[in-house]
Amino acid sequence: MVSSAKMTDPAFFSRLDNLELRARGIVEGFMHGLHRSPFVGFSVEFASHREYAQGDDLRHVNWKIFARQKRLYVKEFDAETNMNLHLLIDVSGSMECANSGISKFDYGTTLGAALAHLALKQHDAVGLTLYADEVLLHLEPRAKPHQLDEILQAIATTKARPKSNAGRALSQAAELCRHRGMVAIISDFFDDLPAIKRGLDQLRFRQHEVLAFQVWDRWERDLPLDGNICFTDLETREDITTHAEGVREKYLQAVNQWRNDVQRSCLNRGVDRVEVVTDEPLDQALLDYLVHRTKA
Amino acid sequence: MPEFLQSSFLFGAAAIAVPVLIHLFFRLKTKRVDLGTIRFLRIVLEENARRRKVMRWFLLALRMVLIALLAGLFARPFLSAAAVQGDGELLVILIDQSATMQLKGEHGRLLDQAVSDAQRLLTDAGERARFEVAFFDFAVHPLGAQKNADDRNQPLNVPQAANGATNYGAAIAWARDICIKAPEGPKELHLFTDLQQSGLDWTDVEAFPVDVKVHLHDLGQSVVNNLAVTDVRTPRSWIRPGETAAMRASVLHGGAFAREEVGVVLEVGRVPLIPKVTSATPTQVDFSKLTDRITFREKAKLEPGATVTLDFDLPALAEGVWQGRVLVDANDDLAFDNERYFAISATPAYHVLIVDNGVGAKTAASETYFLEASLRLADPGETYAESPFAPTTMSLSELERLPRLTDYSAVILANVPKVSSEDAAALAEFVKRGGGLLVFTGEQTTQEAIASLQQAGLAAGTVGETKIAVDLPWRFQQWDEHHPIYQSLSDPQHGDLRRMAFAAYTPIKPSDGADVIAEFNTGDPAVIERRVGQGTVLWVTTSCGREWSDWCQTSLYLPLMHQWLGYEVGLTAGGRVRNSILDANPEATDGLPTLSSQTDRGVSPLASSIPGVWFLPDHVAVINPSPRESETERCPREEFETRFALKFVSDDGTADPSSELQATELRRDEIWHWVACALLGVLLLEGFVGNRTTA
Numbered sequence: 001m002v003s004s005a006k007m008t009d010p011a012f013f014s015r016l017d018n019l020e021l022r023a024r025g026i027v028e029g030f031m032h033g034l035h036r037s038p039f040v041g042f043s044v045e046f047a048s049h050r051e052y053a054q055g056d057d058l059r060h061v062n063w064k065i066f067a068r069q070k071r072l073y074v075k076e077f078d079a080e081t082n083m084n085l086h087l088l089i090d091v092s093g094s095m096e097c098a099n100s101g102i103s104k105f106d107y108g109t110t111l112g113a114a115l116a117h118l119a120l121k122q123h124d125a126v127g128l129t130l131y132a133d134e135v136l137l138h139l140e141p142r143a144k145p146h147q148l149d150e151i152l153q154a155i156a157t158t159k160a161r162p163k164s165n166a167g168r169a170l171s172q173a174a175e176l177c178r179h180r181g182m183v184a185i186i187s188d189f190f191d192d193l194p195a196i197k198r199g200l201d202q203l204r205f206r207q208h209e210v211l212a213f214q215v216w217d218r219w220e221r222d223l224p225l226d227g228n229i230c231f232t233d234l235e236t237r238e239d240i241t242t243h244a245e246g247v248r249e250k251y252l253q254a255v256n257q258w259r260n261d262v263q264r265s266c267l268n269r270g271v272d273r274v275e276v277v278t279d280e281p282l283d284q285a286l287l288d289y290l291v292h293r294t295k296a
Numbered sequence: 297m298p299e300f301l302q303s304s305f306l307f308g309a310a311a312i313a314v315p316v317l318i319h320l321f322f323r324l325k326t327k328r329v330d331l332g333t334i335r336f337l338r339i340v341l342e343e344n345a346r347r348r349k350v351m352r353w354f355l356l357a358l359r360m361v362l363i364a365l366l367a368g369l370f371a372r373p374f375l376s377a378a379a380v381q382g383d384g385e386l387l388v389i390l391i392d393q394s395a396t397m398q399l400k401g402e403h404g405r406l407l408d409q410a411v412s413d414a415q416r417l418l419t420d421a422g423e424r425a426r427f428e429v430a431f432f433d434f435a436v437h438p439l440g441a442q443k444n445a446d447d448r449n450q451p452l453n454v455p456q457a458a459n460g461a462t463n464y465g466a467a468i469a470w471a472r473d474i475c476i477k478a479p480e481g482p483k484e485l486h487l488f489t490d491l492q493q494s495g496l497d498w499t500d501v502e503a504f505p506v507d508v509k510v511h512l513h514d515l516g517q518s519v520v521n522n523l524a525v526t527d528v529r530t531p532r533s534w535i536r537p538g539e540t541a542a543m544r545a546s547v548l549h550g551g552a553f554a555r556e557e558v559g560v561v562l563e564v565g566r567v568p569l570i571p572k573v574t575s576a577t578p579t580q581v582d583f584s585k586l587t588d589r590i591t592f593r594e595k596a597k598l599e600p601g602a603t604v605t606l607d608f609d610l611p612a613l614a615e616g617v618w619q620g621r622v623l624v625d626a627n628d629d630l631a632f633d634n635e636r637y638f639a640i641s642a643t644p645a646y647h648v649l650i651v652d653n654g655v656g657a658k659t660a661a662s663e664t665y666f667l668e669a670s671l672r673l674a675d676p677g678e679t680y681a682e683s684p685f686a687p688t689t690m691s692l693s694e695l696e697r698l699p700r701l702t703d704y705s706a707v708i709l710a711n712v713p714k715v716s717s718e719d720a721a722a723l724a725e726f727v728k729r730g731g732g733l734l735v736f737t738g739e740q741t742t743q744e745a746i747a748s749l750q751q752a753g754l755a756a757g758t759v760g761e762t763k764i765a766v767d768l769p770w771r772f773q774q775w776d777e778h779h780p781i782y783q784s785l786s787d788p789q790h791g792d793l794r795r796m797a798f799a800a801y802t803p804i805k806p807s808d809g810a811d812v813i814a815e816f817n818t819g820d821p822a823v824i825e826r827r828v829g830q831g832t833v834l835w836v837t838t839s840c841g842r843e844w845s846d847w848c849q850t851s852l853y854l855p856l857m858h859q860w861l862g863y864e865v866g867l868t869a870g871g872r873v874r875n876s877i878l879d880a881n882p883e884a885t886d887g888l889p890t891l892s893s894q895t896d897r898g899v900s901p902l903a904s905s906i907p908g909v910w911f912l913p914d915h916v917a918v919i920n921p922s923p924r925e926s927e928t929e930r931c932p933r934e935e936f937e938t939r940f941a942l943k944f945v946s947d948d949g950t951a952d953p954s955s956e957l958q959a960t961e962l963r964r965d966e967i968w969h970w971v972a973c974a975l976l977g978v979l980l981l982e983g984f985v986g987n988r989t990t991a
Contacts, residue, residue: 093332094332094333095332096330096332097330097331097332098330099329099330099331104332188332188333190332190333190335217331217332219329219331220331220332220333225327225329227327228325228326228327229326229327229328229329230326230327230328230329231329231330231331231334231337232328232329232330232331232334233331233332233333233334233335234330234331234332234333235332235333238334240334240337240338240341241326242337242341247337247340247341250339250340250343251336251337251340254336254339254340255336258336
């Protein structure tokens, strides 16, 4: 039997070709790990009892009352209100960076699929927007059971675009996401920061609860390399050759500066930013989502 | 321009290409890595691109210099002497003036021949040559640097008396120092000697500089017919009048053939009148002027290389100083060691007058009871023949005046309450004539009590109020370990003076002319010395009895009293008769002052290097040649070279030691250490720059 910890391990799921299987496995593993968590039972709440009628599900019969009163009662639950989850997944060229075994694109789409599956299990409506330099694909949020299939199909058939224009793409996405809900952006945010800020502003203007998953490749973030290395930009295909150990200190300073700028921009707009690295499990990302789900 | 000893290593400089190739190789061999963006790298690299480019080339240049320096280091660079020499050639001349150089050669004494050859060497030297000339025996006697043509034409003064032992170690060390300190340039050492085996000093020596050409002028003779009296000794050089003395003499035969019936004569006689001398003019007494002369004559058969010991029993000797000699009555090649001197002092015990305050009246309660016992070395009423002192105790209270002091050698004042002006004047006169005065303080020692002594010039300073210990006792803290009194006590294994405890002492502030030779742990004087005329006054600032201390019962009390009083009468620093030999070996001088050193009361006659019995103001010095010098065996030239790590230039003068040694030995003008320093500096710089340079 596979442990729940392993079920959220990206290295494990990177070996699975089927995205749906991946998403389901991650969510099941995650839920299995949360069986003692305070989120158990959030999907339906107990409301009252009524007399049993033909056709009622026998699983809802309260057998303790039957034992005392010799009469059949079934438990009634209040169904939760549907929530709209808009998944915005960056499919630009920079997301193809795969130095840790799994690309940021795969990691991000897996995360998106897992979120979609998780949301649909709670009868939430889930929509999908794939973007690069513009919106490439948009699915309206729906809570129907086959919505997950459509989402997974859309992800699977989409190829990364080399160019990126997050500002324009987020603006377009904000126009498309008309129903108020939660917007989960999965991107590396390697773009012009003012443009990104404008896109976030528009999403917030539409009263969306925005959750930004910033996806990093380990080598991008920490540059744990030595020697003379030719670095290639996946979007522009430009090369820079340098000694990694010689520039590491300054590089980390620049990266941290960028991370702080993005974090500050998100905080100023009430956007929660979650940083994920492709060699780390998805637990934290899913947990962050659930926390925001309860607030939404 | 530097030259190189091992220039083949310079080919290693071709390795300069290595860093260039490595540089190029690593530029070609790069690993490719895809990143989502290189915007951060661009930020970093655009900040200081020009600086990095300069640093890269600088780093490459440093690495090339590093290789070049490494090759240069192995090639052993040196600055040729011609490039750096300031003055001309340096000639160092060492002339052996030891006793064996008195041997007759073809042209007179070997020493005269050596001086003549050295003089010729000086005359023939170039105009720009500089000279350093020294005679040596057991010590080196430099004549001073001679730097111009006028100096070298001046004749060398030939030493007339040559009696010292040979010490090549000192001579070679002196020459080595001269050569090392001299500016770069051609240097030559000329050694005029007889290569005496016994002159090899077997202490550690440093290697002689290889760039100095060492010329040996061997003047020695292969066979020397020498008879020598190498030792004359008596169990004691100080006896009581009327005692007999047993003498033992050793005679060495250094010749090649056995000799029969060699006469050995011992002559001894009493010095009729001790000559009045000053410290600057030691005097000898001619044997013809001795009285009560006794002569012993023995015959001995001497085998080659053997030493024969002869015993002579002297009769009872009357009071006085007896001087004598043992000589071999035969002809040989070396005369300096044919006789050997000795002296015996037949002297009664020194009379010491102990003056106390009368308390206790010669019982154990008396303050001077233990003092007198320590000097007498016998029970009350008895005497001990071996004791150097004959004490007489008197109480000042019983006397109107002190007795006639001419009968005494020393006077001890032990806690005397008051001395009359007349007695103080007599004491002052007594000390000025050479008598000793030892003063112990006590409860009755006050400034008022010593006023008369102060007036007579015998006080050591101003007396303060008695200091009494409250909790911890006072102790001796430090003392002059080089003072004759404390020399024998300087080793704690012979008794630690700090262990003696005192409940009280008399603080004295020393006056001008008084020297503090021991201190208490409070810093106050414990013993003060003051010279008055030819005598000495010693002030001990505590009681000599048990009033303030139990030191009378310690094992240090007796030796300390004998040292103090012995110093007053001249028994310290070797006693009245002091034997020494003309040798640098300190063990051979029997602990006496070494060459040219000042004794406690005058100049040592060792400085004159003339054997004999010398009379000095406070003692008799018996000086004899070193028995080591009587051994005339020669050492091989190779042994000498090995011993002093040098190489003689061959007789034809063609060999250049520096060329022979250059492959393995170090030249003085090599500059590899500077290259090594530069290499280290560049290495550190390379590391520093390399860690801060990016591609």
